[in-house]
Amino acid sequence: MAAGDSSGVEVRLNLPNKGRALFASRDHAEGESLFEETPIVSAQFLWNKLYKYAACDHCLRSLETAQGMCRRLTNNPSLELPHPECCPVDDSAYVSCPHCQKVYCSATCRDRAWSQYHMTLCRRASVSDDDHPLAKLEEAWRNIHYPPETCSIMLIARMIATVKQAKDPSSALAAFSQFCHTTVNEEEEIAHKLLGETFQSHLELLRSLVTGALYEEQLQQWFTPEGFKSLFALIGTNGQGIGTSSLSVWVKGCDLLTLGDEERESLDTLIDRVYDDLDKACGQFLNCEGSGLYSLQSACNHSCDANAEVTFPHNDFTLCVKALRAIKQGEEVCICYLSECDVERSRHSRQKILK
Structure with missing residues (x-):
């Protein structure tokens, strides 16, 4: 299910104190893309969707224009962004599921979703939405896991549905078994906050609702208390955040425009003002956000002095790992799990955040 050229890297297994790790199989120059891949499975965060961040229900591509997004978030319907040609959003290609009306950026995404997991979900x-077992599951999740989200119960639902719909369920299961999914690490720190003692009743409620909605005999190990915990541990250890934004695409397009000095300064000032207004209105919540499981990216270990970084260059769930500096053949490829601000903290603070 992963896509893209991975010939420049290789995954090594059973390494002392590391488990899996990713290594360069040839030299890479600074700024070069090491690989791109799409996730085995992904899902938009439920609170993000509830607050009307419009994203393709499969690839998470932002479905709003940059101007539409800014108008919504700032509650300013008269806001006008210049150079609309820098925002290539085309709603004429959007399609919906004929049964439940979920929206996709293209017929391709709709068909891929249906064949992989959506037929089950x-x-x-014929069923009232409020009474649907999955609607009850989503509502329970929102009551348990307030923003900011770090995963979604629907990611687990899509994992289950992907195996149920697979032509070869054993191969689909094998794709998920490649991920590390221990419920505790070497220092007995939990891999996801919902695995802590405080949330045991919440976890049991979610397990009950998932079982009622999606139980599958061939996946019975995932529906036991320990098996269900292992799914959260798998996501907590391997899940990669996904962010898409039409505004970001528009800004990058504006950066490429050939403009005179005065016009450039005026445009840059406008962009700064728009971001200031957005910061006051919604803070860090600018993007369509979700989480996904990526085969190659999940093998990248953390370093506070990383030689590579994760980007989403296509305004969808396609992930790119890019070299921050020259990487030699045989060198481990490491990314930083921390935000730019957190990297500047003390070693003790960084370790605490990472746990």
């Missing part, structure tokens, strides 16, 4: 009109 589709809420057909």
Whole structure:
């Protein structure tokens, strides 16, 4: 299910104190893309979706224009962004599931979602949405896990549905078994906050709702208390955040425009003002956000002095790992799990955040 050229890297297994790790199989120059890949499975965060961050229900591509997004978030319907040609959003290609009306950026995404997991998860009109088992599951999740989200119960639902719909379920299971999913690490620190003692009743409620909605005999190990914990541990250890934004695409497009000095200064001032207004209105919550499981990226270990970084260059869930500096053949490829601000903290603080 992963896509893209991975010939420049290789995964090594059973390494002392590391487990899996990713290594360069040839030299890479600074700024070069090491590989791109799409996730085995991904899902938009439920609070993000509830607050009307419009994203393709499969690839998470932002479905709003940059101007539309800014108008919504700043509650300023008269806001005008110049150079609309720098925002290539085309709603004429959007399609919906004919049964539940979930929106996709293209017929390709709709068809891929249906064939991989959506046939199982589709809420057909014959069932009242509020009474649907998956609607009850989503509501329970929102009551348990307030923003900012770090994963989604629907990621687990899509994992289950992907195996149920697979032509070869054993191969689909094997794709998930490649990920590290211990419920505790070497220092007995939990891999996801919902695995802590405080949340045991919440976890049991979620397990009960998932079982009622999606139980599958061939996946019975995932529906036991320990098996269900292992799914959260798998996501907590391997899940990669995904962010898409039409505004970001528009800004990058504006940066490429050939403009005179005065016009450039005026445009840059406008962009700064727009971001200031957005910061006051919604803080860090600018993007369509979700989480996904990536085969190659999940093998990248952390370093506070990383030689590579994760980007999303196509405004969808396609992940790119890019070299921050020259990487030699045989060198381990490491990314930083921390934000730019957190990297500047003390070693003790960084270790605490990483745990």
